[in-house]
Amino acid sequence: MRFSAPRGTHDILPDQQPLWRYVEGKAAEMARRFGYQRIETPEFEDADLFIRSVGQGTDIVEKEMYTFEDKSHDKLSLRPEGTAPVCRAYVEHGMASLPQPVRLYYFAPIFRYERPQAERYREHHQFGVEAIGDGDASIDAEVIEIGWRFIESLGLGRMTLVLNSIGDKECRPAYLQALREHYAKNLDRVCPDCKMRFEKNILRVLDCKRTDFECQVVANGAPKTTDVLCAPCRTHWEQLNSYINALGIPTVHNHRLVRGLDYYTRTVFEIQPPEEGAQSTVLAGGRYDGLIEEVGGRPTPGIGFGIGIERLIGNLKRQGLADAIKAPGVDALVASMGATARTAGLKLASQLRQEGLSVVLAPATKSLKGQLRHADSVQARAVIILGEDELASHTVTLKDMAKSEQTRVSMADVVKAIKGLISSQ
RNA sequence: GUGAGCGUGGCCAAGUGGUUAAGGCGCGGGAUUGUGGAUCCCGAGAUCGAGGGUUCGAGUCCCUUCGCUCACCCCA
Structure with a gap:
């Protein structure tokens, strides 16, 4: 009987190790420069941690988690994303009594049951950064800068930072209502998936990419969150933009950038390479001011991102930046x-x-x-x-x-x- | 979950239904005594993903199945 690696997983063979070590080294170095400390959390957690934080209605929870029962009938899930476990650790170990914010980074395998395709895996690896305990927009800028400078340090130029704010508990309900009204008027023009999202998770209609219906037209004409932010969210958004601008990071605003996880508030962002691939996003993150509370802590703001290492390495290879990274010979x-x-x-x-x-x-x-x-x-x-x-x-x-x-x-x-x-x- | 394409030695790869399935890379050995990288020579390694069918004859045609890949969905 011959075996092969499970579907959607892959071996990282010796000839690829220098490249992986190089990328991880650059990431760790950038984290160090910004004063972030490494944390490692278990590969699996209580399933409910993800169900509560990521959100009941999300694809991750609904159909992508590797959930199993162990011999003592505990319901566990292989980590489908990196932020919730870090927040759990923050609460569990009383990091709220540390000087705030707590700055953390991690390297972790991520597991999602999906159909594999180019640079999409059932097990992939992320470098992630979380800053917990400070709600000021300057921390948003700091976190974004880490990701930007890290990618930059690898020689990957011409990336695009895409930025948006999706408001908070104060202003989002009104926005969702406006969005719902807009789509109610145009429901006959959009695809069946959007009709579904209209019922289930209205925000997600915005990132529909189908062109065989008029989804693009309808979404582009939809009200923008950034037009209806409440005063605190508006200030935060404006400050963030001025900070990012001061750092010299070129930004594209996209009011249709939402994100697939329920816990995001205010800032959401992605970094994308120039070419329009199917899975082009290499970095994605956002602010999650309600998450710590959701997993049992005092109300505490937080922000972070995850970078897909496989996709990053794919970009390095495509741009010819990987060839120079070779294993040294023996003495x-x-x-x-x-x-x-x-x-x-x-x-x-x-x-x-x-x-x-x-x-x-x-x-x-x-x-x-x-x-x-x-x-x-x-x-x-x-x-x-x-x-x-x-x-x-x-x-x-x-x-x-x-x-x-x-x-x-x-x-x-x-x-x-x-x-x-x-x-x- | 939906759709499409593809499965030939470790890798890449040729192969109008017809004798012992090319070639390249890599690997092992050798080219006079204990000397590498180039070149040359030799060699090992494939039940052509699996099962069934059509046929005198199938890697080549049909069916089933498994796997891989790509796209949609969604995401890093």
Whole structure:
């Protein structure tokens, strides 16, 4: 019986690891610069955490969660998004009594039961950032800037920041009513899905992309949240825009940007690459001022985003920025001929590793030629050759693979000689 | 959940229904004694996703099934 990785999942093979480590390193570095600390939460949580926070009517909760019962009949779900678990941890560990805001970031696999397609997976990975405990628009700008500067630091240019405000508990009901009235008048012009959304989750009609009906026309003509924000939301929105502007981040306003999760309030944003792919968004986030309370804490504002690593890496590859990220070779390969030399090589390799060098032993059964070929395949910078001659004279042959030069070095000087050879490159 | 396309050795890939299923990459070995990357030579590795059917004969046609991919939906 042969097995393959479950549908929608993928192995991240050794040749891809340098790229992944590179991206994660850049993310962690950007988080560090902004004073964010890493947090890790479990891969699964109480299912109700997501049902309550993400929202009963959302696709994520309704049909995409990996939910199961364990042997003690607890209902658990594989993490379908990153924010709710962090908020749960914030409340559970009393982070409200820490200096606010609490600045956190994470790397986490995300699980959603969806039909896989280009850059959409059942398990994907996100780098996320959450700032909890400060409702000021300057924190919105800070969080957005982290994402922007991170993407920028990878060399991905020409991205677009799309920004919108969807109001809060004060002004949204009135807006939804206005939206409902607009759609009630145009219901015969929109697609069946929009008719469904009209009943179920009116806000979602705005991001309908169908062109076989008049959804685009109707949505474009719909009232805009940013026109009807209550005074506090309006101030927040205006401040955010002035901050983002001050940071020099180019912005596109899109009144049709809503988001699929129920907990968002006020600020919502995405960062998209220039090409119009089906799954083009690499970063998405927003403010969630009611979420902490929803998961059992005191009313506390928060904002954050998630970045899909697979999509980000896809962009790097498409723009030719991934090729340069390669695994380094090993420092040295030890080749030996004969049983006695083999033992000596084993000892020498061990000694070199304790000196901090990366060393591999050549396959013992191969000819010297084969062992040197192996040195190429592991991109060894140096090769140490041990044979009868070397053993007899207590020396090794040290070969510089780049220069194709070799010298005899006494056993006592091997470490120094190799370190010299490597640092000269 | 809906629709479309595709499944040939580890990877890429040719193959008008007709003898032992090309080729490339990669892998293993070799080209006179203990020396790599180039070149050359040799070699291993495929029940052509699986099952059934049509046919004298099927990788090639039909059906079923599984898988993969892409799009819709939705999302990172």
